[in-house]
Amino acid sequence: xxxxxxxxxxxxxxxxxxxxxxxxxxxxxxxxxxxxxxxxxxxxxxxxxxxxxxxxxxxxxxxxxxxxxxxxxxxxxxxxxxxxxxxxxxxxxxxxxxxxxxxxxxxxxxxxxxxxxxxxxxxxxxxxxxxxxxxxxxxxxxxxxxxxxxxxxxxxxxxxxxxxxxxxxxxxxxxxxxxxxxxxxxxxxxxxxxxxxxxxxxxxxxxxxxxxxxxxxxxxxxxxxxxxxxxxxxxxxxxxxxxxxxxxxxxxxxxxxxxxxxxxxxxxxxxxxxxxxxxxxxxxxxxxxxxx
Amino acid sequence: xxxxxxxxxxxxxxxxxxxxxxxxxxxxxxxxxxxxxxxxxxxxxxxxxxxxxxxxxxxxxxxxxxxxxxxxxxxxxxxxxxxxxxxxxxxxxxxxxxxxxxxxxxxxxxxxxxxxxxxxxxxxxxxxxxxxxxxxxxxxxxxxxxxxxxxxxxxxxxxxxxxxxxxxxxxxxxxxxxxxxxxxxxxxxxxxxxxxxxxxxxxxxxxxxxxxxxxxxxxxxxxxxxxxxxxxxxxxxxxxxxxxxxxxxxxxxxxxxxxxxxxxxxxxxxxxxxxxxxxxxxxxxxxxxxxxxxxxxxxxxxxxxxxxxxxxxxxxxxxxxxxxxxxxxxx
Numbered sequence: 001x002x003x004x005x006x007x008x009x010x011x012x013x014x015x016x017x018x019x020x021x022x023x024x025x026x027x028x029x030x031x032x033x034x035x036x037x038x039x040x041x042x043x044x045x046x047x048x049x050x051x052x053x054x055x056x057x058x059x060x061x062x063x064x065x066x067x068x069x070x071x072x073x074x075x076x077x078x079x080x081x082x083x084x085x086x087x088x089x090x091x092x093x094x095x096x097x098x099x100x101x102x103x104x105x106x107x108x109x110x111x112x113x114x115x116x117x118x119x120x121x122x123x124x125x126x127x128x129x130x131x132x133x134x135x136x137x138x139x140x141x142x143x144x145x146x147x148x149x150x151x152x153x154x155x156x157x158x159x160x161x162x163x164x165x166x167x168x169x170x171x172x173x174x175x176x177x178x179x180x181x182x183x184x185x186x187x188x189x190x191x192x193x194x195x196x197x198x199x200x201x202x203x204x205x206x207x208x209x210x211x212x213x214x215x216x217x218x219x220x221x222x223x224x225x226x227x228x229x230x231x232x233x234x235x236x237x238x239x240x241x242x243x244x245x246x247x248x249x250x251x252x253x254x255x256x257x258x259x260x261x262x263x264x265x266x267x268x269x270x271x272x273x274x275x276x277x278x279x280x281x282x283x284x285x286x287x288x289x290x291x292x
Numbered sequence: 293x294x295x296x297x298x299x300x301x302x303x304x305x306x307x308x309x310x311x312x313x314x315x316x317x318x319x320x321x322x323x324x325x326x327x328x329x330x331x332x333x334x335x336x337x338x339x340x341x342x343x344x345x346x347x348x349x350x351x352x353x354x355x356x357x358x359x360x361x362x363x364x365x366x367x368x369x370x371x372x373x374x375x376x377x378x379x380x381x382x383x384x385x386x387x388x389x390x391x392x393x394x395x396x397x398x399x400x401x402x403x404x405x406x407x408x409x410x411x412x413x414x415x416x417x418x419x420x421x422x423x424x425x426x427x428x429x430x431x432x433x434x435x436x437x438x439x440x441x442x443x444x445x446x447x448x449x450x451x452x453x454x455x456x457x458x459x460x461x462x463x464x465x466x467x468x469x470x471x472x473x474x475x476x477x478x479x480x481x482x483x484x485x486x487x488x489x490x491x492x493x494x495x496x497x498x499x500x501x502x503x504x505x506x507x508x509x510x511x512x513x514x515x516x517x518x519x520x521x522x523x524x525x526x527x528x529x530x531x532x533x534x535x536x537x538x539x540x541x542x543x544x545x546x547x548x549x550x551x552x553x554x555x556x557x558x559x560x561x562x563x564x565x566x567x568x569x570x571x572x573x574x575x576x577x578x579x580x581x582x583x584x585x586x587x588x589x590x591x592x593x594x595x596x597x598x599x600x601x602x603x604x605x606x607x608x609x610x611x612x613x614x615x616x617x618x619x620x621x622x623x
Contacts, residue, residue, distance in 0.1 A: 057518055075521040087515035091537045100533060105522045135616070155523075234594030 007064030041212030352587035416569030423493025435505025508542025
């Protein structure tokens with residue numbers, strides 16, 4: 001399959017009183033149509049910045065992003081974003097939240113009954129039909145995130161961008177959401193970039209895992225192809241040697257080679273790593289193989 | 293600027309919860325304790341009033357004030373009867389004249405009796421609502437513009453900060469002179485005193501609404517703004533679908549504060565502008581200086597307080613009805 005999204009030589013500098021701060025440098029990544037790519041790395045490494053640049057919410061200070069042969073210069077519905085904290089409009093029902101997006105994107109192409117059908121279809125996809133007329137304040141965190149995903153899917157994006165979509169959910173709900181996402185993905189074959197902290201989530205869902213080095217001047221440390229049969233089932237995979245090998249690779253990257261400064265190197269706790277301390281200097285980025 | 297109102301509410305609520313473990317306690321909290329508070333107040337008032345001698349006699353106690361409520365109401369009834377009788381006589385006279393001369397064009401003359409206390413309450417309410425609505429019409433769009441544009445905010449902020457603390461009494465002479473100069477018709481349909489009071493109210497209750505609307509608009513969740521960007525909502529749609537609804541809770545908070553300010557300012561404005569409302573009632577009774585005057589003023593004070601309370605509650609109900617954020621619409 002051909003390249004759909006081309007992130008080339010992206011760098012990001014933020015001005016600070018003590019001179020420019022380099023958050024990202026030399027990010028190179030080509031993503032194919034229908035691919036599910038995870039970005040993983042310690043908090044503060046600039047994963048979200050990469051996603052925001054692809055979304056068009058941030059402008060890279062060097063390099064650029066090309067989607068389908070066109071440069072990304074501003075946000076747009078063809079790069080729909082699922083935000084970490086759902087960001088549904090709290091005064092609209094689940095249905096109306098999806099409706100706002102659908103009307104904005106398809107107003108000229110769809111008739112009214114078609115719009116209604118399309119909204120219903122997308123809510124059905126995330127199993128939210130029963131709560132379509134509830135407001136975000138009346139439904140659980142997982143349900144809100146489902147609606148957020150339905151809203152993004154309903155825009156029929158070329159690339160679906162997910163910024164730690166399940167980060168705020170409890171472990172059981174998260175597992176449930178991951179299964180739902182895989183189900184939807186098998187169906188729609190969207191191109192997805194997902195940011196995550198969670199090693200298991202990354203291995204379970206992705207075709208490729210992009211591991212990022214620590215900031216400042218974070219870049220892609222390693223890219224891991226996940227060659228596991230789909231559909232994947234978390235219980236079967238738990239004992240699968242390939243699965244565990246991939247998992248170990250990511251853990252090693254995160255906790256040995258790019259251990260977060262301040263964290264004990266021998267500490268091999270499974271992700272998510274939720275340490276929010278300010279980053280120190282970058283470590284041995286030189287040793288890293290740029291696999292992009 | 294809004295924290296004080298809400299904090300007191302929260303503390304109050306917290307205390308209620310502390311002691312309300314069962315139904316009887318809740319009933320005690322809801323009815324018995326406020327009733328006790330009122331009774332203690334009435335007692336202190338009675339005792340205190342007995343010990344205050346003024347040039348108009350003793351300071352009125354609760355009983356004297358209660359009697360004046362009755363008196364004010366029966367004055368109102370008498371005045372209404374008189375008015376009805378006046379129109380009845382006029383109608384009969386006109387009918388008679390018309391019977392004598394079919395070409396006679398009947399003139400209807402308005403009743404010119406003195407406004408009663410209840411008429412004055414009505415006038416005050418109409419004046420305060422007019423001033424408040426005029427202020428809202430200016431303040432909310434202005435607040436939205438200021439909230440959307442940091443440049444406009446920087447430009448307007450010094451003016452807002454300086455005019456916000458200005459007392460209505462300082463504005464009133466200026467307003468009076470300007471209104472007299474601009475609105476110079478020999479036979480005005482709307483009384484100048486009404487316009488003076490209304491504009492003074494507007495000038496004073498503009499600011500809380502401008503500030504709260506601007507803060508609400510400027511502090512819309514970044515994620516919601518990003519949603520709008522991803523959807524490429526056009527500017528007007530962005531304001532209508534995202535910014536306005538998101539800032540509705542803050543707009544209502546501003547409106548509630550403003551209405552409170554408006555009602556306070558109104559009484560002072562009416563005193564000086566001689567708008568026939570509650571402020572004028574208080575002033576006239578003060579000038580009148582009869583033995584009942586203090587009791588009548590005290591009755592007006594109680595009414596003013598009650599109406600202020602009811603206005604606030606009505607705004608709260610409106611807020612509850614319109615706002616999606618039910619958390620901010622308590623107390």
